[in-house]
Amino acid sequence: MKNRHPGSVEKFQHRYAQLKQELRGLGFVCVGSLQTRYLECGKTGCRCHDSPANRHGPYHYWTRKVKGRTISVLLNPAALELYREWIQNNRALDRLVHQMRQLSARALTLQTGKRRP
Numbered sequence: 001m002k003n004r005h006p007g008s009v010e011k012f013q014h015r016y017a018q019l020k021q022e023l024r025g026l027g028f029v030c031v032g033s034l035q036t037r038y039l040e041c042g043k044t045g046c047r048c049h050d051s052p053a054n055r056h057g058p059y060h061y062w063t064r065k066v067k068g069r070t071i072s073v074l075l076n077p078a079a080l081e082l083y084r085e086w087i088q089n090n091r092a093l094d095r096l097v098h099q100m101r102q103l104s105a106r107a108l109t110l111q112t113g114k115r116r117p
């Protein structure tokens with residue numbers, strides 16, 4: 001197929017190369033998200049039952065879907081920042097892959113002159 005827009009294809013290739021470069025610099029990734037909860041305990045007479053402001057916490061959880069069910073794991077403070085960073089990396093990975101697919105689709109349209117079904 002004859003390339004009718006060489007300049008535009010180069011632009012896509014350049015942008016694609018930038019995305020790959022970002023991928024190279026990406027650290028470890030972790031699926032899911034973080035949740036912070038304040039909880040009431042089982043002790044009768046504990047002040048945590050008086051008001052939401054008196055609840056125990058914060059407790060930090062890593063939550064994710066496993067086979068359609070949400071699984072929560074309590075994290076210790078030392079692990080929290082690691083999970084936070086890796087979850088952010090995972091979102092960056094999702095964005096990069098999404099952009100690479102979009103860019104590829106546009107390049108394909110440009111190269112073939114046809115919209116993909």
Ligand SMILES: [Zn+2]
Nearest residue numbers: 040041046048
């Ligand atoms: Zn309590």
